[in-house]
Amino acid sequence: MKRLRRSAAPRRPRRGRRPVRSPLGEQNRGDLRRAFEELRRFALGLPHAAEDFPWGEHVAKVGGKVFVFLGARPVAGGPMSLSAKLPESGPDALDLPFAKPTGYGLGRSGWVTARFEAGQHAPAEILKAWILESYRTVAPKRVLAALDSAGG
Secondary structure: OOOOOHHHHHHEEOOOOOOOOOOOOOOOOOHHHHHHHHHHHHHHHOOOOEEEEEHHHHEEOOOEEEEEEEOOOOOOOEEEEEEEEOOOHHHHHOOOOEEEOHHHHHHHHOEEEEEEEOOOOHHHHHHHHHHHHHHHEEEEEEEEHHHHHHHO
């Protein structure tokens, strides 16, 4: 019979071992829920970005146009995906092991999908660069002028 711990306090790492830190801020390696939230906050933090829920999934729009498909909010131990329009970096992005052309014919228009299974690492800086490139591709010129004047 397995014995339950009485204390809810987190365990200390064994002496001489350091906790693994991910380049995705507080995210523990493989916890895609935190990665999803960080990327969602980044996308919605861009000027005039708005969230919508077509097909029950999260998307970020600017000027009424989608610039990133964030998919459904990941559940514990579940996968995460993200799709962005990458007219400039798309060919290089497709060389990455987690990337493929987006389905439904969107891949022909430069859309790339990144998919991560439970336990995989989602590289935040790469995905944020994708979101920003997609935003710049889709956003109206007046919105881009505001972004450039703000130093983004």
